[in-house]
Amino acid sequence: MSFQINPLSTALGAEVVGLDLAEPLDEETFARVHQAHLDHQVLVFRDQHLTPAQHIVFSRRFGDLSGHVYDQFLLPGYPEILKVSNKKTADGDFAGLASAGRRWHSDLSYAETPSLGSLLYALEIPPEGGDTLFNNMYRAYEALPAATKSKIDDLKAEFLIGSARKYYTENERPPLTEAQLASVPPVEHPVVRTHPETKRKALYVNPAHTVRILGLDEAEADALLTELTEHSVEPQFVYRHKWRLHDLVFWDNRCCMHIAEPPPPDSNRHMHRTTVVGDTPY
Ligand code: SIN
Numbered sequence: 001m002s003f004q005i006n007p008l009s010t011a012l013g014a015e016v017v018g019l020d021l022a023e024p025l026d027e028e029t030f031a032r033v034h035q036a037h038l039d040h041q042v043l044v045f046r047d048q049h050l051t052p053a054q055h056i057v058f059s060r061r062f063g064d065l066s067g068h069v070y071d072q073f074l075l076p077g078y079p080e081i082l083k084v085s086n087k088k089t090a091d092g093d094f095a096g097l098a099s100a101g102r103r104w105h106s107d108l109s110y111a112e113t114p115s116l117g118s119l120l121y122a123l124e125i126p127p128e129g130g131d132t133l134f135n136n137m138y139r140a141y142e143a144l145p146a147a148t149k150s151k152i153d154d155l156k157a158e159f160l161i162g163s164a165r166k167y168y169t170e171n172e173r174p175p176l177t178e179a180q181l182a183s184v185p186p187v188e189h190p191v192v193r194t195h196p197e198t199k200r201k202a203l204y205v206n207p208a209h210t211v212r213i214l215g216l217d218e219a220e221a222d223a224l225l226t227e228l229t230e231h232s233v234e235p236q237f238v239y240r241h242k243w244r245l246h247d248l249v250f251w252d253n254r255c256c257m258h259i260a261e262p263p264p265p266d267s268n269r270h271m272h273r274t275t276v277v278g279d280t281p282y
Contacts, residue, residue, distance in 0.1 A: 001029045005036050012136040012256065013239035014040035021048050021058045021248060030061055037117070038198055041256050042134045042239060045248040050121060052078045052272065059119045059274035066108065066115065066275045069161060069180050073097045075272065084120065085270040086263060095270065099173050101132070101260035104233060105208030106253045107275055110161040112187050115253040116278030125243045126267035132241045134251055134258045137202040140232035141192060155191040158211045188214065193281040195254050202255040203232055204281060232257070254278060
């Protein structure tokens, strides 16, 4: 199949134009898409018209799909799809997880086996705003001073969904039930991980789900986490995605963080997300 891959920024990200993901991809096309994803970390597939089943079929080419701890927001009949939406239902409730991604994070980094990547499909977008920003955690790591690299290379951190409410303000996310919280106990991952496919090193800690750094006291760990976050979201490492209707954006959670800006009041932003299961970070 013939299609174009156009870089979107000097930091990361490329758009894929001329590919219809509703159709099955032949092996050669899939291999090109897979390589582009490894090269650019974020792929934006323009003008897609996908049913939930087609979204799932394409996502599954990259691995098994996970559900989500916020299981009340899974699409009925499609437990592989999380609704990310600020639309209101007839009862006045949000139709999906309205506040998803309000802090820089990597999806499911609080899980024993975090996500390889996520595929977010825009079904309704606001006239402006509601952008998603992505950063390049390879470049952020590579640009660190040698002394910082050697300080953090062998460190491990503890991760817990929403940083155990340590940094989250009330109302920022719906409270988890006891059963939901019990399904995501704290886990440990390296501060710097090696991407299992490219073998490049990337920073892996994030302000949404990293609670502490093992072996450091709380003040030291917080200062280091703040320093690493501020460094890794400097403009030269960031791509800002301004959504177009029917974009499907596929990012690599192993080497990027992302953050979603809230849409303007009284505007609808309605998306479907699948989440591909990855490897245990090392
Ligand atoms: C997410 O964190 O997966 C949501 C991102 C977004 O809504 O742009």
